Amino acid sequence: MPFGCVTLGDKKDYNQPSEVTDRYDLGQVIKTEEFCEIFRAKEKTTGKLYTCKKFLKRDGRKVRKAAKNEIIILKMVKHPNILQLVDVYITRKEYFIFLELATGREVFDWILDQGYYSEKDTSNVIRQVLEAVAYLHSLKIVHRNLKLENLVYYNRLKNSKIVISDFHLAKLENGLIKEPCGTPEYLAPEVVGRQRYGRPVDCWAIGVIMYILLSGNPPFYEEADEDDYENHDKNLFRKILAGDYEFDPPYWDDISQAAKELVTRLMEVEQDQRITAEEAISHEWISGNAASDKNIKDGVCAQIEKNFARAKWKKAVRVTTLMKRLRAPEQTETAPATTAATAATTAAAATTAVATTTAATTATAAIAATAATDTAAPAAPGTPPATAQPPAPATPPAATCNGDGAATAAADAAATTEAPSEQTG
Structure with a gap:
């Protein structure tokens, strides 16, 4: 056509x-x-x-x-x-x-409807995502917003393929990228730390997706009140910067060592040491027989329903405010003082309009300090932290990005709604 x-x-x-x-x-x-x-x-x-x-x-x-x-x-x-x-x-x-038009269900819905769900099912999903991402990366395209909500079954047939949607944040990698972009819980450390980044951010996001599909929990969470956006996001980002996650029991007790090893390599804090999509396809958990066929549905579904039952809620308010905080230091460095003051006033007004707090300045300083300190001494590659991690509270899956570095208008983002019927590009 x-x-x-x-x-x-x-x-x-x-x-x-x-x-x-x-x-x-x-x-x-x-x-x-x-x-x-x-x-x-x-x-x-x-x-x-x-x-x-x-x-x-x-x-x-x-x-x-x-x-x-x-x-x-x-x-x-x-x-x-x-x-x-x-x-x-x-x-x-x-x-x-x-x-x-993709008429199939989102991956979460598919899992909940299965009578039997194992690592092999997850491996099949991740393999298809890796193959698509490896293709994109061969064209020097970075998706920048890979997340479970952007993965859907093409149709409702039993052996339907997985398709990736939503490319409005995708970018050609003509040199490294700097502007923060993506969904908070899936952001790679280099994005949170305001470093230049590229295709490895997609592999980090696949690691987050794989972690969730195998346990029902997100790898990074913050126990602060979900409505306390300032502290929630600041602490969430600090954990991402440090690679502060673990394979906590009992959720990972029945998961194979090969699966844990691939997650660790995908979620390597140092982007230069992170496994590529092409390399991950050759991993034994994807291309070999290392994925277990043990039924893990009950445990995974219980955590999915607990953590993500409200997956289409409170979508863009907190993402918009956190992206403002991520960009604020960069804008301050490059803009004249009068322009920065005007932008700060405008951002504060927009934030007030969507019932967020007025602590943006403090949060910006804290996040900038976190990025400066935590990125200087990241966690050792492949070494999960030793502290226990309880199930995470649900956090909104949303994204925002603006190539010129300006913050997305909070009032516009707050008006975003989402219907569950069809998945789109």
């Missing part, structure tokens, strides 16, 4: 809105994300269903940049474990991106 418009930013090549409606019937909004609305679309001539993402240009430069970026990246990729781009239309007011 030809793309409706192939030249980004060329006013002479704008599509007319009627070109979209002549070809597709757009249904009701099924999901609202930070930058776009998502529809189920039906092609009129064939009756085939697709996903349509609509970005409004009037919503600002961040939205326009996200739409252009997703189009550019998706036009580059073709892999069985990545939702494929179908069509693009660019009008004077909107970007329309049409993608394959």
Whole structure:
């Protein structure tokens, strides 16, 4: 199917809105994300269903940049474990991106519905993710937002494949990247520490996903009140910087040593020593017979239901505020004093609008100090800490990123809602 418009930013090549409606019937909004609305679309001539993402240009430069970026990246990729781009239309007011429609369930839902679930099932999921990520990395593409919510079964058939979605944060690695970007619980230490980073951040995120799928718990958590965003995120980041996780009993008692070894290599604090996606595919737990076939469903499901039952809740408020804190030191270093003061005032007003606290300045200083001290002396590679770790409280899976370093508007992010029916790109 030809793309409706192939030249980004060329006013002479704008599509007319009627070109979209002549070809597709757009249904009701099924999901609202930070930058776009998502529809189920039906092609009129064939009756085939697709996903349509609509970005409004009037919503600002961040939205326009996200739409252009997703189009550019998706036009580059073709892999069985990545939702494929179908069509693009660019009008004077909107970007329309049409993608394959995945009708299967999210991985969490699939696990909960199984009568039997073992390491081999997890190995099959991780293998498919690694193969897709190795392909992306061969093109020097960094996804930057790998998480369980972006993994879905393509359809509801028994042997359905896993597909990766959501590429608006993906980036070509033309030199190392600096701006903080991603979902808090999946952020690699180099992102939290405001170091330059690249493709290894995706491997760290796969390690976090694997840890959760094998135990039902996230590797990093903070016991502070979930509504105390300032302290929660500051302490969470400190643990990520130090690689402060462990394979705590009883959740890991029945998990193979090979699985633990791969998690440790994926979640290596030093990005230069972290295993690559291609190397991980050859690991015995992925390509050999090291994955156990023992049923671990009861333990994993109990923890999933405890930690992630509210997985579609309180989504973007805390992520927006923490990204502001991550970026604040960088903005202070580069912006004139008057500009920084204005930005701080604006950020404080936006934060107040979504009922967050006014302790951002203190938290920024604390996180900057944490990054400076903890990254200077990271935990030894592959050495988990000795302290016990109880089950984690649920934490919101959300993401935000803006390539120019400005913080995402908290009020916009707070309005984000999510429906569980279909997964989109």
